[in-house]
Amino acid sequence: MSFWADRVLPTLVEKACRSHAILAERQRWIPRAHGEVLEVGVGSGLNLAFYDPAKVDAVTGLDPSAALLTRAAARVATAPVPVSLLEGVAEQLPFPARAFDSAVITYSLCSVDDPQRALAELRRVLRPGGELIFVEHGLAPDARTRGWQRRLTPVWRRIGGGCRLDRDMRAILRDAGFRSDDLTAGFTEGASWLSYTFEGTARPA
Numbered sequence: 001m002s003f004w005a006d007r008v009l010p011t012l013v014e015k016a017c018r019s020h021a022i023l024a025e026r027q028r029w030i031p032r033a034h035g036e037v038l039e040v041g042v043g044s045g046l047n048l049a050f051y052d053p054a055k056v057d058a059v060t061g062l063d064p065s066a067a068l069l070t071r072a073a074a075r076v077a078t079a080p081v082p083v084s085l086l087e088g089v090a091e092q093l094p095f096p097a098r099a100f101d102s103a104v105i106t107y108s109l110c111s112v113d114d115p116q117r118a119l120a121e122l123r124r125v126l127r128p129g130g131e132l133i134f135v136e137h138g139l140a141p142d143a144r145t146r147g148w149q150r151r152l153t154p155v156w157r158r159i160g161g162g163c164r165l166d167r168d169m170r171a172i173l174r175d176a177g178f179r180s181d182d183l184t185a186g187f188t189e190g191a192s193w194l195s196y197t198f199e200g201t202a203r204p205a
Contacts, residue, residue, distance in 0.1 A: 021188050022107075022135075022188075025106070025135045025197070025199060026046065026047055026050050026106070026135075027050055028199070029104075029106075029133050029134075029135055029199060029200075029201075030047050030050035030051060030104065030133070031050060031051070031052045031055070032102075032131070032133050032201060033051055033052070033055065033056055033059075033102045033104055033133055034052075034055040034056060034101055034102050034131075035055075035056065035057055035100070035101025035102060036057050036058055036060075036099065036100045036101050036102075037051070037056055037057075037058070037059045037060070037100060037101070037102050037103070037104060038059075038060050038062065038093075038095070038099070038100040038102075038103045038104070038122075038125060039059055039060070039061045039062065039103070039104040039105070040062050040063075040090045040093075040103065040104070040105045040108060040118070040122065041062070041063055041090065041105055041106065041107070041108025041109075041111070041112075042061030042062060042063045042068075042069070042072055042085065043063055043065070043068045043071075043072065043107075043108075044068050044071035044072050044075070045061065045071065045072030045073075045074075045075035045076065045079075045083075045085075046075075047104060047106060048061070048072070048075050048076065048078075048079040048081075048083055049075070049078070049079065049080070051079065051080060051081045052080075052081075053080045053081050056081045057081075057082075058081060058082040058083070058084070059079070059081055059082070059083045059084075060083075060084050060085075060086065060095075060100075061083060061084070061085045061086070062085075062086050062087075062088045062090070062093070063085075063087065063088075064087065064088065064089050065087075065161075066087055069085050069087055072085055073085060089112070089113075090105075090108065090112045090117075090118035090121060090122075091112060091113065091114050091117040091118050091121060092121065093121040093122070093124070093125055095125045096125070097124050097125060098125065098126070098127045098128070099125045099127075100125050100126055100127065100130060101126075101127055101130055101131075102126075102130055102131045102132070102133060103122050103125070103126060103130070103131075103132045103133070104132075104133045104134075105122070105132065105133075105134050105135075105136070106134065106135040106136070107135065107136060107137065108136070109134070109136045109138075109167065109169060109172065110136060110137060110138065110163045110164050110165070110167055111160075111161055111162040111163045111164070112162075113162070115167065115172050115176075116172065116175065116176050119172070119173070119176035119177075119178065120176060120177075123176070123177060123178070123204050126204065129203070130203070130204075131201050131202070131203055132178060132201065132202045132203070133200075133201050134169075134173075134198070134199065134200065134201070134202065135197065135198070135199040136169045136197070136198050136199075137165070137169075137188070137195040137196060137197050137198070138165075138166070138167045138168060138169035138170075138172075138196060138198060139165075139166050139167060139168040139169070139196065140187070140196035141185075141196070145196070146166065149165040149166040150165075150166045152165055153165045153166050169198040170183065170185070170198060173202055177204055177205050178202035178203065178204060178205060179202060179203055179204075179205040180200045180201060180202040180203075181201075182200045182201055183198060183199070183200035183202070184198075184199055184200060185197065185198045185199075
């Protein structure tokens with residue numbers, strides 16, 4: 001499993017997250033970030049190219065995977081904004097309260113062990129008026145797809161770095177005390193069972 005986690009999985013994640021549909025999502029939402037930014041689940045750094053230097057002072061990227069952070073380090077040099085990388089988990093952010101103006105999380109809440117705790121930590125480190133920008137996949141609205149997601153999740157978790165297909169992201173955000181006025185959701189073309197996508201911005205209620 002160490003070989004899989006360190007060598008195989010980072011390559012698979014990189015390829016999956018460079019699809020045309022996901023690229024369009026990054027281009028749509030990442031430029032919304034502003035000020036001091038925390039990106040949780042920075043992975044291999046695919047979002048870094050899309051931060052707006054006119055709005056962002058600096059980005060701190062956090063990820064539990066040393067292998068993915070090594071890949072992200074290669075993208076830091078060409079990022080349009082200052083970036084620092086740190087190994088860590090979303091459920092225990094190593095930052096003081098009210099340290100960031102905005103936070104970004106893309107395709108990561110599906111994999112954290114405790115999404116409610118992770119979102120509580122994000123609420124803690126966001127400044128008053130701070131904004132969470134998110135793009136996540138999760139539980140589909142129709143019964144047939146939900147059934148497939150729930151059947152496949154136990155196997156998918158084992159090969160996908162803990163990724164779960166059946167989390168209700170809308171409910172998770174709501175229950176964690178975040179309010180979104182622009183959340184949209186829909187199937188990703190060509191991968192409906194895998195990726196019913198939730199995207200938008202949210203603020204602590």
